[in-house]
Amino acid sequence: MAEIRYLRAINQALADAMAADDSVVLLGEDVSEAGGAFGASRGLRERFGPERVIDTPISEAAIAGAAVGAALSGLRPVAEIMFMDFTTLVMDALVNQAAKARFMFGGQRSVPLVLRTPHGGGLGAGPQHSQCLEAWFAHVPGLKVVCPADPASAYGLLRAAIADPDPVVFVENKALYAMKAEAPETMPVLEIGRAATVRPGRDVTIVAYGAAVHTALEAAGTLAGEGVEAEVLDLRSLQPWDEAAVLASLSRTHRLVVVHEAVEAFGVGAEIAARMADIGFDELDAPIVRVAAPFMPVPFSKGLEAAYLPSAARVVDAVRRTLA
Structure with a gap:
């Protein structure tokens, strides 16, 4: 067992997934040079290059649309939306396109993308940066939604989400980012859908x-x-x-x-x-x-x-x- 921070576990899951599969790419605002708004992708640009850790314009709709297209083209994109409040701008790409593709194409295509986004209060960030909107996505057939509570779960569920053939909304409570907890040195991949x-x-x-x-x-x-x-x-x-x-x-x-x-x-x-x-x-x-x-x-x-x-x-x- 070793002590690890929640945010570090997410970073490790991204790194391990990218090392295991060249089709895994990251995209979002400030995820590359800056390492993400909260540091989740810190160091990954240096390790995997800017062609796999991609900074985007400040357009959540563009991020989601690019992620859906990339997933349909054979990649496994992990898109970061800086605050869950801003998922209001990804709804068409995620709800009408990603969630429906397998059904619309008769099971011949899937959309293996992950949308990572932090939710929750406790930081005094106000009403437009603190909302918990996960029930919206849990209501949409074709989407999976997970929300880990500790570092080991964050690692295991993120690895599972990236490997999943269908779109997964991966929700992180930003008040937990600094949390430390003991976890196995080799953290296992967890099964989505298990409490x-x-x-x-x-x-x-x-x-x-x-x-x-x-x-x-x-x-x-x-x-x-x-x-x-x-x-x-x-x-x-x-x-x-x-x-x-x-x-x-x-x-x-x-x-x-x-x-x-x-x-x-x-x-x-x-x-x-x-x-x-x-x-x-x-x-x-x-x-x-x-x-x-x-x-x-x-x-x-x-x-x-x-x-x-x-x-x-x-x-x-x-x-x-x-x-x-």
Whole structure:
């Protein structure tokens, strides 16, 4: 085991994928000479050359369009969109072209591209640089969506996304970039669509993804002091999501809380709650509770932003509600 930062794990995954496959190329704003807005591609231009690590104009629509064309032409592009808020400008290429190509061409063509983009608050970046829009993409047939919570998952899921024959939206919470955690020196490639139990428990299941996993773990620690053992599942993959793992956990604990940083209304948690209320109804001993952001833009003020984001205290309160 060795300690590694989340951002370094992403950089390592990109480097290893590029070394293993000459068809893997990177493109985006400032990804080449500057090494990316957050440093994810630092050093890759020097190692693989500017023809494979490509700076683009400031046009997210152009980046996405070029990535779709490159993927249809036999390359495996990894396109970086600097903030998830700016994916509003990639929707036609990603949703109408990349996601539909396999279907439109009768299965004869695929679009093996990855769109990397950071989401989330906590940095005081305001309402146009902090949104969590992953539910948009999880709603689109033909797209896969993943959101790792730790360095090993970031590495393993990014390698899997790059190898996947279909388009994958790879979501990174920028508040996790500096996070350090132990990981195997040789990190494995993970399977898209598989959740991980990061804390076992018997009294309640807490399902989360991305930075919310750490909020859930903090809450579980507090609850343990009260004699409540919460099982925490890191969803990792949002589309497809590990319905079987959530149901199996629910069948052990009989209570469910879903946590995510995105707005609660019409979010990933709503889909999980709806499915478990259907296929897991007989296992439920209490209503399913969601803990997420309110229906409003992310505040710029640090104090307001802290109140906006789901907290461990809110998760603890939600669990108490299910146990009452």
